[in-house]
Amino acid sequence: MKHAGYRREGIGSRFPLDLPALLGPARDEFRWRDDRCVALETGRAAIGWLIDALGLGPGDRALLPAYVCEAAVAPFRLRGVDLDFYRVGANLVPDGEDATSRLTPRTRLLMVVHYFGFPASREALSGMPEAENLVRLEDWVQGPLSAGALADESFGDYRVLAWHKILPVPDSGLLIRGAGVPPPPHSPPLRAPRAAFFGRRLVAKSLKALAVKITGGAPRGLYRPLFDAAESAAGAGAPVRMSRFSRRLIERLPLGAIVRRRRENFRRLADALSDLPSLTLLRSDLPEGVCPLGLPVRLPDRDRVLARLVAARIYPPVHWALPAEVDPAAFPEEAALAAEELTLPVDQRYGAEEMDFIAGQLREALAREGQGGAL
Ligand SMILES: Cc1ncc(COP(=O)(O)O)c(C=O)c1O
Structure with missing residues (x-):
């Protein structure tokens, strides 16, 4: 299987920090x-x-x-x-x-x-x-x-x-x-951002940005443990406020252009995969106003196909392993979907070249798994 050599940090992995923005x-x-x-x-x-x-x-x-x-x-x-x-x-x-x-x-x-x-x-x-x-x-x-x-x-x-x-x-x-909804009765006070989440993610994103800039690739071992540690700290304790740092960034990012790029990528990838019999597009249409998270698809042999994509440094997230409170026997359709879902990356870092690469790698992976993707 080919590697995404032109993007050694991989496609769909976490965002590095955007300092210019x-x-x-x-x-x-x-x-x-x-x-x-x-x-x-x-x-x-x-x-x-x-x-x-x-x-x-x-x-x-x-x-x-x-x-x-x-x-x-x-x-x-x-x-x-x-x-x-x-x-x-x-x-x-x-x-x-x-x-x-x-x-x-x-x-x-x-x-x-x-x-x-x-x-x-x-x-x-x-x-x-x-x-x-x-x-x-x-x-x-x-x-x-x-x-x-x-x-x-x-x-x-x-x-x-x-x-x-x-x-x-x-x-x-x-x-x-919502407009007209009275304020909730107990509005708790908010403490400052936490080093355990905000701090770790800021450092991890900065390290990743630096690594991508210097080496063109990204040694994951450098920043991944920090992302994982931040994730395990998320949600613990009383809720804290968002950092001014992130707010400043959101105010400076070209949000309209980001939405347009995501929509273009979604359409290109959806078109490129529409003829594959063993893959179902969970969403094939793209209504006005939608900014897609990714292109969600359904694959019977999801985990093996995912392993092949990861080997090609394409990192599509899975949504989701259902929480323990959801009984799969009571919700068989949702459980089956959770076992087969994969969200292909369409984000603003990428364009036509990466979408075609993902489509090609997915076809190859399906063909190798005997699921009919033509090479
Ligand atoms: C639908 C949905 N709701 C809530 C959350 C929680 O968001 P966060 O990870 O920002 O805490 C997630 C996270 O994946 C989500 O996908």
Whole structure:
């Protein structure tokens, strides 16, 4: 298998720090609504802060989609809030009837996830339960640059966003309170960014930027342990605020151009893979306003294909290993999807050449696994 020699640091790995952007002029393409926003360390810190601000804890329940990640569940678990799950099926459409049937008198929060940056349809959202004292939280962590994440109108009382999955920022999380929603009763104070998360990620990203610049490649052993240590510190303790460093960077990055590049890459890669019988594109259309996290696909032999891609230094994340609270027997469609999903990189660091390289390597990997990709 060929290596991505022109990008020895690999395709789809973590973003190095973008120093030129940090030193450039402010573009202010992102509008901060300070009166209704709380900026935090991560998406999970934002969810945790909301749980605390609403005063939820043991004895309360939250209703989440059955296709969800460990990081979104952790803030509830940490605070002793019990969890129920509703079906979204293989197409990731929230099932309002199922969600309604799982409401209990103790259910205080309903979460909807907008997967991969694509908004859940209005029709699906209109079928979701409503109840007095039920707070609705929309999770846009995978699509903070999609139009719906910041739209004036929203389905939820609150929205949670984070940028560090799609931008080169060390820390980021944002909780937005909807227009007309009264402030939560207990708004906890926010402490300064933590060395254990922000500090480690800042150093790791700087090391990576330096290594890529000097060697053209990136000795992963240098910075990877720092990224891993930061990840294991995420979500611990009381939520802290986002750094001014990341805010400054977000204000200076060319967000519009980033969205356009991601959309171009998504289209090119989706077209290049559309004829493969053993691969299903989870999203093939790209509606107006969507900023895709990646190109999510479904592959029966995912783990073996993934190993081949990694050998070619292509690093597509898996979304997700489902948390222990989701019973695979009760949610077989979501469990099957979790076992087969792979999110191919389409980010702004790359262009047509890398998309064609990914498509070529994927075809080769499928052919070698006997899954019909022509070489
Ligand atoms: C849908 C969703 N919600 C919440 C989170 C938690 O975000 P963070 O990693 O910023 O804490 C994630 C993280 O992967 C996510 O994918």
